[in-house]
Amino acid sequence: MTAMDxxxxxxxxxxxxxxxxxxxxxxxTDIARTLGALQGPGIDLxxxxxxxxxxxxWRMEDGKVAAGSFRIDQGVGARAxxxxxxxxxxxxxxxxxxxxxxxxxxxxxxxxxCGSSIVPLTTTPPHHTVxxxxxxxxxxxxxxxxxxxxxxxxxxxxxxxxVIRVDxxxxxxxxxxxxxxxxxxxxxxxxxxxxxxxxxxxxxNGRRARGSAGMGGRHALADLTPARVDETVRKAVQMALTNLxxxxxxxxxxxxxxxxxxxxxxxxxxxxxxxEGDHHRKRLxxxxxxxxxRIAAPGVTVIDDGSLPGKLxxxxxxxxxxPGERTLLIEDGILTGLMQDRLNAGLxxxxxxxxxxxxxxxxxxxxxxxxxxxxxxxxxxAEILASVRNGIYAPGFGGGQVDIVSGRFNFSTTEAxxxxxxxxxxxxxxxxxxxxxxxxxKQISMIGNDLALDNxxxxxxxxxxxxxxGVGQPTIxxxxxxxxxxxx
Amino acid sequence: MINLxxxxxxxxxxxxxxxxxALALGDVAVSATARIxxxxxxxxxxxxADKALRDLxxxxxxTVYQQGRMGTASxxxxxxxxxxxxxxxxxxxxxxxxxxxxxxxxxxxxxxxDTPLPxxxxxxxxxxxxxxxxxxxxxxxxxxxxxxxxxxxxVAEAGVASSDxxxxxxxxxxxxxxxxxxxxxxxxxxxxxxxxxxxxxVAQSTERRFQxxxxxxxxxxxxxxxxxxxxxxxxxxxxxxxxLFDARIxxxxxxxxxxxxxxxxxxxxxxxxxxxxxxxxAPDHIDLLEDPFLPFGLASGAYDREGVAGQQRAVIEAGVxxxxxxxxxxxxxxxxxxxxxxxxxxxxxxxxRAPAGxxxxxxxxxxxxxxxxQFNGGATDPVTGNWTRAAGGFWVEDGVPTFxxxxxxxxxxxxxxxxxxxxxxxxxxxxxxxxxxxxxxxxLQIGGAP
Numbered sequence: 001m002t003a004m005d006x007x008x009x010x011x012x013x014x015x016x017x018x019x020x021x022x023x024x025x026x027x028x029t030d031i032a033r034t035l036g037a038l039q040g041p042g043i044d045l046x047x048x049x050x051x052x053x054x055x056x057x058w059r060m061e062d063g064k065v066a067a068g069s070f071r072i073d074q075g076v077g078a079r080a081x082x083x084x085x086x087x088x089x090x091x092x093x094x095x096x097x098x099x100x101x102x103x104x105x106x107x108x109x110x111x112x113x114c115g116s117s118i119v120p121l122t123t124t125p126p127h128h129t130v131x132x133x134x135x136x137x138x139x140x141x142x143x144x145x146x147x148x149x150x151x152x153x154x155x156x157x158x159x160x161x162x163v164i165r166v167d168x169x170x171x172x173x174x175x176x177x178x179x180x181x182x183x184x185x186x187x188x189x190x191x192x193x194x195x196x197x198x199x200x201x202x203x204x205n206g207r208r209a210r211g212s213a214g215m216g217g218r219h220a221l222a223d224l225t226p227a228r229v230d231e232t233v234r235k236a237v238q239m240a241l242t243n244l245x246x247x248x249x250x251x252x253x254x255x256x257x258x259x260x261x262x263x264x265x266x267x268x269x270x271x272x273x274x275x276e277g278d279h280h281r282k283r284l285x286x287x288x289x290x291x292x293x294r295i296a297a298p299g300v301t302v303i304d305d306g307s308l309p310g311k312l313x314x315x316x317x318x319x320x321x322x323p324g325e326r327t328l329l330i331e332d333g334i335l336t337g338l339m340q341d342r343l344n345a346g347l348x349x350x351x352x353x354x355x356x357x358x359x360x361x362x363x364x365x366x367x368x369x370x371x372x373x374x375x376x377x378x379x380x381x382a383e384i385l386a387s388v389r390n391g392i393y394a395p396g397f398g399g400g401q402v403d404i405v406s407g408r409f410n411f412s413t414t415e416a417x418x419x420x421x422x423x424x425x426x427x428x429x430x431x432x433x434x435x436x437x438x439x440x441x442k443q444i445s446m447i448g449n450d451l452a453l454d455n456x457x458x459x460x461x462x463x464x465x466x467x468x469x470g471v472g473q474p475t476i477x478x479x480x481x482x483x484x485x486x487x488x
Numbered sequence: 489m490i491n492l493x494x495x496x497x498x499x500x501x502x503x504x505x506x507x508x509x510a511l512a513l514g515d516v517a518v519s520a521t522a523r524i525x526x527x528x529x530x531x532x533x534x535x536x537a538d539k540a541l542r543d544l545x546x547x548x549x550x551t552v553y554q555q556g557r558m559g560t561a562s563x564x565x566x567x568x569x570x571x572x573x574x575x576x577x578x579x580x581x582x583x584x585x586x587x588x589x590x591x592x593x594x595x596x597x598x599x600x601x602d603t604p605l606p607x608x609x610x611x612x613x614x615x616x617x618x619x620x621x622x623x624x625x626x627x628x629x630x631x632x633x634x635x636x637x638x639x640x641x642x643v644a645e646a647g648v649a650s651s652d653x654x655x656x657x658x659x660x661x662x663x664x665x666x667x668x669x670x671x672x673x674x675x676x677x678x679x680x681x682x683x684x685x686x687x688x689x690v691a692q693s694t695e696r697r698f699q700x701x702x703x704x705x706x707x708x709x710x711x712x713x714x715x716x717x718x719x720x721x722x723x724x725x726x727x728x729x730x731x732l733f734d735a736r737i738x739x740x741x742x743x744x745x746x747x748x749x750x751x752x753x754x755x756x757x758x759x760x761x762x763x764x765x766x767x768x769x770a771p772d773h774i775d776l777l778e779d780p781f782l783p784f785g786l787a788s789g790a791y792d793r794e795g796v797a798g799q800q801r802a803v804i805e806a807g808v809x810x811x812x813x814x815x816x817x818x819x820x821x822x823x824x825x826x827x828x829x830x831x832x833x834x835x836x837x838x839x840x841r842a843p844a845g846x847x848x849x850x851x852x853x854x855x856x857x858x859x860x861x862q863f864n865g866g867a868t869d870p871v872t873g874n875w876t877r878a879a880g881g882f883w884v885e886d887g888v889p890t891f892x893x894x895x896x897x898x899x900x901x902x903x904x905x906x907x908x909x910x911x912x913x914x915x916x917x918x919x920x921x922x923x924x925x926x927x928x929x930x931x932l933q934i935g936g937a938p
Contacts, residue, residue, distance in 0.1 A: 066588035068581040069560035089542040092564040109540040142584040210871050251935030252726040401865035405688040410878035412867035432866040432876040484897020484935035
């Protein structure tokens, strides 16, 4: 078999053939034959996922870029499912014989024998423009990256004499995938990612404090413009200086104002994970059986959107070849949608939503978020802050977690302020904020008109698999939330 | 049965090949690690097969130093062309960066050419059918646990995993060794429901030797008991109280202590226990003991990724810091010697010289307070020691757990907490590299919304 006559995804398929197939003497006939071997009585879903990742990191430590690293990871994953019963094997070896071995292994796990048909590969998804299919890990570009990191150090140290240390890294990653399944679907994607993280330590009066910030997305190095880099560094500096003055955060129930952007991790935890299809199929989610019900105040609309151009969580196609799309999870307070992969959509008689994601060829796909955010409302952010007599304002967050069975979630601040009479009065040390998803949603009383996604630094872990995601929200007021600081 | 494609001799040859390839490209010092692993994992839920997985992983990592300029490259392909490319990339990268005078191979005098290898390998030898059957047994045991009327339980996942691996390290300083290891596990995740309230919890057993795993009945019983015990949990009023950290989760406190005593935090001066060598950070009945050589220990080994052996030592002795966790670079920067901790801590035991008995005895000693059995998230500021967690557990009155608690936070400053440890129980629990009993600390902050 030759490649598609009129491939809808010409360039990505070409890249995939060049990087995943040709160097390993694999052609589409080998793929078709392996899929045939995976196919057998009772198999509803079977696919092959070929992946190549090239990644380069430059690390700046205390003013010097003294270390760099390069990584090539490649391999194939083969899956066959009968109902919810999934067999999966993977290999870092890539050659026609390795594909045949994988099919044999998967059949062995199922304790059945290999099929002998050949699956004609006939359909490809449409071309996408979510990000350019360009490689960002190129030879010989070290100077550009290193000068960018030198700039980070200069800007950081120059920003304030209390800054005593700046560390940073830049990582560029090219991921090329090819996925083919027994329905004859063939899809490829080239996903460039660039990320920079900055950490600053400040010292004053014998006290040290840390600040960090980052930026990233599915785009080229050129998108790390000096202006964006400077803004990121200043954000880290500002956080460190603020934390120099921080006092213990209070503990107790109070109004909370969350700043736009990364604080949207609240919706990732409180809503998102509970609306992943697998948790519903297994009837583990606290939102199970509540589709169509009001679970939040009117005005609360939560969206997962993999089709946003250039965002870290964006996907032209997901890891099962389904185009990334916009899914309404909560519309004006009513629960409306789930995020699905092919397996769970098939078992639940639903349709896949472009959320089938996997950490790598060595992992099984499952429903995962892309970019998840609360839609903008009407309020002026200044008005929201002014409305709080006693509470906290949190512009900086670290990670969060959720127990999907109870809906109980938490997330921790990295920068926070006390609000007194509508004004920010004192910086606070880190606190862990907790709540129960559907209860917290009902406490949202004001939604700002300043929607922003995070700067491209969010990483989501689920069942041991990490994937890049986006989170976001406008400024919001939550009337009552448990703030867990170490102060009384 | 897992058959790894390459034996140790082949892996040593691949690591040496990577070293030679890099040496051929310039005046460099090189270390290379070649690794291969394979395993099977089966999960079942409520009598139905869920997943059957076969893992095969492999990699070569090459690290090159050109007079303090460091470059690293890795490849998941073990073909000679891929290894050659990785070596070339590492050399090229090292040529582009600045000098770090402390970066380089381990000092030759510290290399562990002949430290005895602790036993780490014990393949289960079980077939697909046998492992799969065991996953069904795990599930059946959890389904079959007796529970009180009015409570429903469901197995969210029951599983078994078995894997074997090998790793070889070669350096241009003439070090070349390898070893094999195994990991086996059994687990059950159970959801319990009563009166519309749900709780989920997990129990697991992880060992280097298959025959050392807990029985499926024991794992099942624990998972069911833990999930059921949380039913009816409620929050508490915001207050200050004593907290008993159950041994099962107390190792989370240790992780932060190890980080703070790590070389990177020390030389970056971002440690909450900065420059603490020789100073008292815990009460004088507390020891933190490290042992790299325990047979079949989950964090045992004859040497670290730089070829340096760890040692049996007291990291904290009578509350006083006696050592950090150092690799070669951190050691040079601090004018010390590597402690062989380039891969992190070896097996650690956190103990009191006056252990206060089991958990029940500790509850009795606490009298009134919170027994924390779960951390659900939270953060530690590694510089200031500010420490907050979302948690769950049981409220203790008159020395006895009275009702389950959830929806609370606990907070303190880790420096004060470690300094204020009242006692550690004799109910030792092992979690990866860490082993500790339950830890009692007075006067911490609880946040709640009753």
